[in-house]
Amino acid sequence: MSPLSISQLTEQIRLTLENELEPVYWVVGELADFRQAPQGHVYFELVEKQGNQVLAKIRSNLWQFTYRSVAAKFESVTGTSLKNGMKVLAQVAVNYHPVYGLSINVKDIDPSFSLGERARIRQETINRLTQEGLLRLNARFELPPVVQRIAIVSSATAAGYGDFVNQLDQNRYGYRVDHRLFPSLMQGNEAVASLLSALEKIKAEQEVSRLDAVVIIRGGGAQLDLDCFDDYRLAAAIADFPVPIFTGIGHERDETIADLVAHTRLKTPTAVAEFLLSGFREFEENLGMVLQRLDRSTRQQLREEENRIHQFALRAKALANNRVSLEGESIRNRMSRIESAAKGLLKIQSLNLASVEKGIKSSSASFLHKQQERLENREALLRQLDPESILRRGYTRTELGGIPVHLAKPASGDELLTITPDSRIKSTIIQIDKK
Amino acid sequence: MKEQSYTEAMARLENILGQLEEGNKSVDELSALVKEAAELVKYCRAKLRSTESDIQEAFQDI
Secondary structure (H helix, E strand, O other), rough: OOOOOOHHHHHHHHHHHHOOOOOOOEEEEEEEEEOOOOOEEEEEEEEEOOOOEEEEEEEEEHHHHHHHHHHHHHHHHHOOOHHHHHHHHEEEEEEEEOOOEEEEEEEEHHHHHHHHHHHHHHHHHHHHEEEEEEEOOOOHHOOOOOOEEEEEOOOOOHHHHHHHHHHHHOOOOOOOEEEEEOOOOOOOOOOHHHHHHHHHHHHHHHHHOOOOOEEEOOOOOOHHHOOHHHOHHHHHHHOHHHHHEEOOOOOOOOOOHHHHHEEEEEEEHHHHHHHHHHHHHHHHHHHHHHHHEEEEEEEHHHHHHHHHHHHHHHHHHHHHHHHHHHHHHHHHHHHHHHHHHHHHHHHHHHHHHHHHHHHHHHHHHHHHHHHHHHHHHHHHHHHHHHHHHHHHHHOOOEOOEEEOOOOOOOOOEEEEEOOOOOOOOEOOOOOOOOO | OOOOOHHHHHHHHHHHHHHHHHOOOHHHHHHHHHHHHHHHHHHHHHHHOOOOHHHHHHHHOO
């Protein structure tokens, strides 16, 4: 057998393949080394792995025309674009080219397989996080009543970031939220590494910055390519982060795994800002209520105190009144005793007086009577002594110069006047004989 | 006034309210407690609207 030329051999191979193989196959493989050429054709490899070990791989082409329709269908169903690491179910035709060798042309890709595949991977990640106790680890933090110091992980140029910051800074209540951006890619192959590095930076500064929370936001832009938020490493980093993490990734489809592990999951950056501000509002409303209660309880306390003082005053007044009236009573009592004692005394005195009066009367009467009697006696005596009566009884009165003769010093020759009841006799003393 | 977190401030306010609502405080104590509570509310409101460094400056004299 004479040797074949290379082209003869390759032709032989091509014919064999053409005869032996079906025109198309459905194959399952993982996309690797995915790249789009400037003309729009897409080249990649379909790989079969066991763990990290590559068991088989084959060069694959997806021509521009096919790629457009396949990619559009894939994205609308799965919400993500074709990319490395993705497991796909592809309809392929084996192609052999004498220069370029063996490759396959991809005719179609079944998006529902990838969707299921992604769901499976997602579930596996969730299961793993659950087993490792990471799923609600970040949720263990109790949020402070006011989340005021935050780090923002976002793309600086994203519309969502600008709106978010604006919403925080321009809030109509004048609340101040301290925020700082830690820029990160939010989609594409580098997104996970970029997000992890942003989180690392925040963690390294936490000692100094003492943040209340970290906010991961991604607003606006395409709804595609959220796979980075389903990544296990990102989820684990969020779960184990030392402060609460909020997500506002802004997507329509089911929650990403980042949402599941986050402390608080909100749909959009706007919702995150509203949530943060509502914490401020609630706290301030509580302050208002505290003030009201303070006011109420203070007033009540003062009222009670005033009442007590009033009661004291009333009691003091009543006691004083009572005391005064007791004193009055006792004074009246004494007065009436004095009065009755005085009356008694008066009565005794007047009795005494009466008896004295009576005594005086009776004694004066008897005195008068005695005087009367004496007078009468004297009268009688007087009557006896009356010179007339004496004279009538034969006695006479002899006077010398008007003086009774026994009182005068009669001498011989003196003229005597002798008085009888019915005559006056003048005589001259002849002789005086002394007894 | 020492730097307080919102949580601490609210806890202290609740504590003061509790004491007042029990109603067994003297008027002298009442006045001091009400003053403290009012300061806390003022502090919190200011803190909601400014950075901590602003706050520290504002309350330097208190």
